[in-house]
Amino acid sequence: MNLIDLIKSNVTPELLSKAAGFMGESSESTSKGMGAAIPAILGGVLNASNNTSTMGKVWDLLNHKDNDPGILNNLGDLFGGNSPLTSNNGIGSSMLGLLFGNNSNTLMSALTSLVGFKSSGSAGKLLSIAAPLVMAFLKKKSSQENFGVSGLTTWLGGHKKDIASALPGGWASSLGFANLADGHTTHKTTTTSTTTNYNTSDNNNGGGSNWWMWLLGLLGALGLLWFVMKGCNGSEVKDNMKTAVENTTSVAENAATAAAGTVADAANAVVDATKNMYEGVDSTVRAKWLALGNMIKVALPGGVELNVPEKGVENSLISWIQDATKVVDKNTWFNFDRILFETGSSALSPASKDQIGNIAAIMKAFPNVNIKLGGYTDNVGDAAKNKALSADRAKMVKEALVTLGVEAKRMESEGYGQEHPVADNSTPEGRDQNRRVAIRVTKK
Numbered sequence: 116m117n118l119i120d121l122i123k124s125n126v127t128p129e130l131l132s133k134a135a136g137f138m139g140e141s142s143e144s145t146s147k148g149m150g151a152a153i154p155a156i157l158g159g160v161l162n163a164s165n166n167t168s169t170m171g172k173v174w175d176l177l178n179h180k181d182n183d184p185g186i187l188n189n190l191g192d193l194f195g196g197n198s199p200l201t202s203n204n205g206i207g208s209s210m211l212g213l214l215f216g217n218n219s220n221t222l223m224s225a226l227t228s229l230v231g232f233k234s235s236g237s238a239g240k241l242l243s244i245a246a247p248l249v250m251a252f253l254k255k256k257s258s259q260e261n262f263g264v265s266g267l268t269t270w271l272g273g274h275k276k277d278i279a280s281a282l283p284g285g286w287a288s289s290l291g292f293a294n295l296a297d298g299h300t301t302h303k304t305t306t307t308s309t310t311t312n313y314n315t316s317d318n319n320n321g322g323g324s325n326w327w328m329w330l331l332g333l334l335g336a337l338g339l340l341w342f343v344m345k346g347c348n349g350s351e352v353k354d355n356m357k358t359a360v361e362n363t364t365s366v367a368e369n370a371a372t373a374a375a376g377t378v379a380d381a382a383n384a385v386v387d388a389t390k391n392m393y394e395g396v397d398s399t400v401r402a403k404w405l406a407l408g409n410m411i412k413v414a415l416p417g418g419v420e421l422n423v424p425e426k427g428v429e430n431s432l433i434s435w436i437q438d439a440t441k442v443v444d445k446n447t448w449f450n451f452d453r454i455l456f457e458t459g460s461s462a463l464s465p466a467s468k469d470q471i472g473n474i475a476a477i478m479k480a481f482p483n484v485n486i487k488l489g490g491y492t493d494n495v496g497d498a499a500k501n502k503a504l505s506a507d508r509a510k511m512v513k514e515a516l517v518t519l520g521v522e523a524k525r526m527e528s529e530g531y532g533q534e535h536p537v538a539d540n541s542t543p544e545g546r547d548q549n550r551r552v553a554i555r556v557t558k559k
Contacts, residue, residue, distance in 0.1 A: 506530025
């Protein structure tokens, strides 16, 4: 179920009927309007993320005391228009004004036109219901996942395609959603996450950067022409010259046609391959992992090649080991960035096997290297229990590496609990960074 359907699933047929009665419209038109209003509001939040100040205000409204996720279990309270969520001075109205500003009338006109509401005020009533619904959902999700403002933004970015696809045609542009306008009309390229910078700007320059493909096609065809002429004489040359010229033209035309799309297809293939690496994780984790960059091939001593994220720990660790100027110390740690544990447990998630396998390959490629694995937690909960959990997690990674053939004597592990934080524990983002397992090279 995609994000839009997930939010709409809170609106049961009974509630939809009540909403239609509140608006004075049919259930069919109310349902259709809700299906357009929800992605419009989500698109407004995603668009606001382009401005730190605006997104901060959005975040404040989402965390307002009146935004109670419990409303999702009692949406009937939204239909009176007098709750602090739906009143003209409520947080729902404030959110709509913040997200759409001067485009508020544009949105209501577009809703009325799309759905065919009988009353000009119905669009406003629908939005007064949809806004608190979306706000409650986002607050609940942020609470469940310990999101801060950046975490929510990243998560929404991972659902950009769902949002763009659900918006009626032309709405993204008319509402000023610059980061969604292209996504709605060119679904093939929207697989690129907003958190990953895949540079495909040359794909839109009219094919000018693909001149080399034309050249290859022409050279191949001319080679065919030369071969035919060389192997024939007399009247055969004339006939085969005609055939070869026709083939040359065909090859050139095919090359020109292919040139416009080949680079874009290749870029999309890279994106798709990268995404496929992370199919076992949820959208939040996937967005963070995609932010590590393109998958690249890294050659190890002995001829082994690893597929690793460009900004991932494997690439950094290999570079450090191979750099003769880097000396072993007690302060240089490399944080695992693609391993997961079951909540409150030392059990490794299956999604962790890729990175642990890469670290095992690195250890085998550099047999003189010894490492220490450190486990860390945030400062939530009992300090002693946190330290024990961190020790178990570091030990679990060590055991996983031993299972993959790395000698146990080359590794040690220790749990530090909430000691040595790398970020502010007072924020969800900081706590997320502090919950980690890291590697320190003790011998190279």
